Amino acid sequence: MTLENSRNRSLLEAMSSPDSSVLKAAAAKKKTNEVDESFLNASLSSVFDEAFDIYKINFLPLFLLISIVCLPVQIILHGIVNTWLVPIMHSSGNSGTPDVENGLILVFGFLFTGVPELAIPGLATLLCMTLISGPICILVSDITQGKQTSLISAVRFCSKHYMNLLMSWSVTSLAFVGIIITCLTVISLLFLLIAVIFQGNLPNAVSVVMLLLMILVPYLLGCAMAAKWYMFTTQLMVLEGQPVSKVPLRNAQLSECVPFRQSWLAAISLPLITYGLFLILIFSIDSITHLLHLTAGAEFVVQTGLASFLFLFFQPYWMIFLTLLYYNYRAKGEGLDIYKLVETLPVNPNRVESTSSNAPAAAKIPPILPDMPVSKIPPVLLTLPTADDKSRVSPFVIPPLPIRNENTSREELP
Numbered sequence: 001m002t003l004e005n006s007r008n009r010s011l012l013e014a015m016s017s018p019d020s021s022v023l024k025a026a027a028a029k030k031k032t033n034e035v036d037e038s039f040l041n042a043s044l045s046s047v048f049d050e051a052f053d054i055y056k057i058n059f060l061p062l063f064l065l066i067s068i069v070c071l072p073v074q075i076i077l078h079g080i081v082n083t084w085l086v087p088i089m090h091s092s093g094n095s096g097t098p099d100v101e102n103g104l105i106l107v108f109g110f111l112f113t114g115v116p117e118l119a120i121p122g123l124a125t126l127l128c129m130t131l132i133s134g135p136i137c138i139l140v141s142d143i144t145q146g147k148q149t150s151l152i153s154a155v156r157f158c159s160k161h162y163m164n165l166l167m168s169w170s171v172t173s174l175a176f177v178g179i180i181i182t183c184l185t186v187i188s189l190l191f192l193l194i195a196v197i198f199q200g201n202l203p204n205a206v207s208v209v210m211l212l213l214m215i216l217v218p219y220l221l222g223c224a225m226a227a228k229w230y231m232f233t234t235q236l237m238v239l240e241g242q243p244v245s246k247v248p249l250r251n252a253q254l255s256e257c258v259p260f261r262q263s264w265l266a267a268i269s270l271p272l273i274t275y276g277l278f279l280i281l282i283f284s285i286d287s288i289t290h291l292l293h294l295t296a297g298a299e300f301v302v303q304t305g306l307a308s309f310l311f312l313f314f315q316p317y318w319m320i321f322l323t324l325l326y327y328n329y330r331a332k333g334e335g336l337d338i339y340k341l342v343e344t345l346p347v348n349p350n351r352v353e354s355t356s357s358n359a360p361a362a363a364k365i366p367p368i369l370p371d372m373p374v375s376k377i378p379p380v381l382l383t384l385p386t387a388d389d390k391s392r393v394s395p396f397v398i399p400p401l402p403i404r405n406e407n408t409s410r411e412e413l414p
Helices: 002-016 020-036 044-057 059-095 100-113 123-144 151-197 204-230 233-239 244-255 260-292 296-334 336-344
Strands: none
Touching (some): 059 151, 151 204
């Protein structure tokens, strides 16, 4: 706050000065400081804060987009769970004898629906979030670049990427499930070996440690896998047009721009922050509804409605944060902030744009694509001016200094 006040004070002093050059210098200094403190070269915590700010300012279009698609799905899932799966579960528990058919129905039913009351996603929710991640990424990208946003245009633009998104995120989910099964198998065998050593008399501390390992080890390894190869899947497909086969390599290329622990920490922290806040609010809602002494029907409607609203409220933050982190990594590894700064520079009227029809267009933000032929990447115009052709001057190149003639006599020198 003190730094911002000092900047504003210096700018006001410059505005009161009659010298216009002082005003321009002060304004340029303030503009440079604002660019340096942007999310393009910020730390991980600053990207979290910037994502909250963008969501707060642009809450209506982002929440409207996810509500139109996901709210009907959440209502249907709540209805399926409470009118079909929960009665089957109660009937199976009261019968006292195992029913294989009801057991299979419950397994595949909850696998499809998840547990909507606790925000545990099922296949239907994951499918819905995968399809909606592309338009949200486009909206956030337009917001960060100061472009005009449109829900309809974002959905239409992502229509050609939906199948690739489904394929890539399905591969990611299968890889995560494979890590979970492998970790649980290894830890179970280890637990069995320890039980044999202690002859079944295991201390309570050992059981607690094994339970924590079964939860933490798959989660940490899955987050490491996602941070290395699949964290920017939606951004790479929608913003760069990468195919499914190129996503892991390109994601690994971006993750090398920063220490791996930063990407791993981002992948670990994002679910913990969103679902942690969601669960805290859900438990608070349960306590408040119990204090109101509502009827069973009214309490169910209130809890279900608020749970659905909170679930939809937290979902856009995932893609906002990942999109900002994608641009942050590109700035640190590929100089994206330099390209952005060049776009904000004033045009010099003394520099002549290229008028040759054979000259290729300058690439503003060329992505660094893995295993891509150089001929397919549009080169930037860096042609120096010559004596014969003075029109081919790039706006990004400073003209060379005049060459000194060594044969000039001392009388001709100034």
